[in-house]
Amino acid sequence: VIAADAAPSSATLPVSFLLVSGKSVDWALEAAAIRMVMSPAEWREWTEDPAVDVAGVLGIVKDEESELSRILLVSGARGEFPLRADGQVHLQDFFRKDVLPLPPMVACASGMGGRMVEGVVMVEGRRPVIVVRPAGLQTKVYTHTP
């Protein structure tokens, strides 16, 4: 009997994330959820709707809007919604297995924060990354007062 090669599990396949390197923290969002990336000026030409600053929504130290800032049009369960990302933006592949889920003790204690965070990537020798969940962000965005 010749055994067929086992298909690689999803945990060992790389997934593309949009990584935002802010001054205080790096965060990432799965690239598949992002419909469009544009500058704040382009966004303002298109609509007057404000794009919500992700750092503010997450409750981390805010970075100011700069020439590095980008507007991400993100797809969520309730349609598309705009987020402002302040910092260097680039695509980065992570293995799904490297996105470590939050321990329940932290997820519960973080309340809404726990629902917005899918997990963390902590690799030796590089800044840790908070991986955010589009659905959790969208819920927060709709209840957020800038």
Place this chain on the structure above:
Amino acid sequence: MHRQLIPVLMKQVWMALDAGHVQEVLSSRAWLPIPGANSEVPGVLSWRGRAIAVVDLGLLAGVAEPLAPGETRERTLVIQHGPYTMAVMVDGVREVADVHEEALRPIHAARQRFAQHEIDLNGAPMAVLDVPSVVSSVSGAEAK
């Protein structure tokens, strides 16, 4: 009956924990603050391929200010109780002391929260913290 206690230093205060709960003593470790987390469980660190909760024992015991984002201490203890694994940052650790139950006294001078007993170790009185109560406090689980 004997108990094995591990003395830990938090700021200026020595306290003891049951060594049976301590999985590993690591050097200073960086940790990641999690958005929205409360000050008692402010973040996570990576241990053996998973993210474990960072518990601010100094704050919980009432002997230290809350850990600031990015603040580390000399040693990191990995503590386990039931299904809960957590990291506790301390300023020092001494070797495990094998003590007789009779050496444990009721709380008299110790003011730390979660203090269960007092004991003289290495010539100094210190509180013996009840790890299950600490875990219960931060996890909402019932202490056993």
